[in-house]
Amino acid sequence: MSPVRTQVGIIGAGPAGLLLSHLLHLEGVDSVVLEARSRDYVERRVRAGVVEQPSADLLRDVGLAGRMDEEGLPHHGFSLRFDREDHRIPLTELTGSTITVYGQQEIVKDLIAARLAAHGDLRFEVSGVAVHDVDTDRPRITYDGGELECDVIAGCDGFHGIARGAVPDSVLKTFEHEYPFAWLGLLAQAQPSHEELIYASHERGFALHSMRSPEVTRLYLQVDPDERIEDWSDERIWDELHLRLETDNGFTLREGPVIEKSITSMRGFVAEPMRHGRLFLAGDAAHIVPPTGAKGMNLAIADVLVLSRALTSLLRKGDSDLVESYSDTCLRRVWRAQGFSNHMTTMLHRAPGSEDYQHRLRMSQLRYTATSSAAATSLAENYVGLPF
Numbered sequence: 001m002s003p004v005r006t007q008v009g010i011i012g013a014g015p016a017g018l019l020l021s022h023l024l025h026l027e028g029v030d031s032v033v034l035e036a037r038s039r040d041y042v043e044r045r046v047r048a049g050v051v052e053q054p055s056a057d058l059l060r061d062v063g064l065a066g067r068m069d070e071e072g073l074p075h076h077g078f079s080l081r082f083d084r085e086d087h088r089i090p091l092t093e094l095t096g097s098t099i100t101v102y103g104q105q106e107i108v109k110d111l112i113a114a115r116l117a118a119h120g121d122l123r124f125e126v127s128g129v130a131v132h133d134v135d136t137d138r139p140r141i142t143y144d145g146g147e148l149e150c151d152v153i154a155g156c157d158g159f160h161g162i163a164r165g166a167v168p169d170s171v172l173k174t175f176e177h178e179y180p181f182a183w184l185g186l187l188a189q190a191q192p193s194h195e196e197l198i199y200a201s202h203e204r205g206f207a208l209h210s211m212r213s214p215e216v217t218r219l220y221l222q223v224d225p226d227e228r229i230e231d232w233s234d235e236r237i238w239d240e241l242h243l244r245l246e247t248d249n250g251f252t253l254r255e256g257p258v259i260e261k262s263i264t265s266m267r268g269f270v271a272e273p274m275r276h277g278r279l280f281l282a283g284d285a286a287h288i289v290p291p292t293g294a295k296g297m298n299l300a301i302a303d304v305l306v307l308s309r310a311l312t313s314l315l316r317k318g319d320s321d322l323v324e325s326y327s328d329t330c331l332r333r334v335w336r337a338q339g340f341s342n343h344m345t346t347m348l349h350r351a352p353g354s355e356d357y358q359h360r361l362r363m364s365q366l367r368y369t370a371t372s373s374a375a376a377t378s379l380a381e382n383y384v385g386l387p388f
């Protein structure tokens, strides 16, 4: 088969790849998206839930927020729960910004619908994807049964994708931090037990109360990294959640049928640089953060905004300045998000075997954040999202 010609070959139909394709389309740049999984699979994958203010504003600006503004839940604060008591962080009061609770898979559905409505070329269930000639002006992507001839390639294929592997070892530098715990995530058909998110630090470990809609609750529990989901019956999970979320003023956790549950390891990871020749990495393909700061999807969105501007400038005007600065521009935000995610994670989780000294420090940090408006404002401005 003769190769298909496109300006931007995009690997991965997660938030990064799909949004990039949409942003490029608005600028008159064409792209083809290749995705290993089925459309149904990517539209059902339960992941992030918190959309930062800058991300939500961008989605609005580019015509993608219709359903988000109808069904998403605007939040003006969240609770830090420790010592069996809530300490509210009033995000909007401290920063003027809000966050929107709206599932990542809903954003993915909205993006796919928008790309298809514009006759975008999305190819699902594509196997054997490989990239070639990234240090030439005509990089190529081959896959089982086809080939794309491109001007540039965007590796938006997530942490386990193949694009990052096309950057030579002599060029790629990686930074990694493995946390000594994991998150067990649960989606339940149950009315949320509180109108806002609750980040709970408990001597048995961290727990998080979140939601997806007025009928669906999202909950997380800190567990050991080697735990298996088969060993966590629904009953055991609910018992543990009740223990960690209990307060002295009568909080009740509402239970309901479990729709989905899984365990995710927690790590920080950054690959530098995010560009090699005509290959650009964006989103989880280049970096991941522990989910405590709710930053992963938002970073993916920030990356592709920068990338769409750089590629538009290169492909429409022949100007490579923004392409040259792409990696440095993104990495500044990436490292701030790594720092913030690490801070939230360290403050809220009990590290197994950690000394009393570390525990006392964490409690001190929680109390300081709950009582100092300077500390709370710093946390809030990072949480709602620093301006792009």
Ligand code: RFL
Pocket (backbone or CB within 6 Å): 011, 012, 013, 014, 015, 016, 017, 034, 035, 036, 037, 042, 046, 047, 048, 049, 050, 051, 104, 126, 129, 156, 157, 158, 159, 160, 161, 162, 183, 185, 264, 282, 283, 284, 285, 291, 293, 294, 295, 296, 297, 298, 299, 300
């Ligand atoms: P994705 O979403 O992983 O998409 C990559 C896509 O590439 C496909 N792919 C390939 N396609 C073709 N050929 C190959 N060889 C391929 N290899 C992979 C994959 O099938 C997939 O469809 O990456 P992207 O687009 O960079 O988006 C990143 C986000 O998904 C991720 O950062 C967030 O989900 C992280 N995250 C959160 N982020 C937030 O901003 N707020 C949150 O509240 C939040 N909570 C979370 C999270 C992630 C979690 N888990 C499960 C890791 C909570 C959890 C529990």
Ligand code: PHB
Pocket (backbone or CB within 6 Å): 047, 048, 049, 050, 197, 210, 211, 218, 291, 292, 293, 294
């Ligand atoms: C979620 O609702 O899935 C969620 C919320 C906050 C986080 C992480 C995940 O920090």
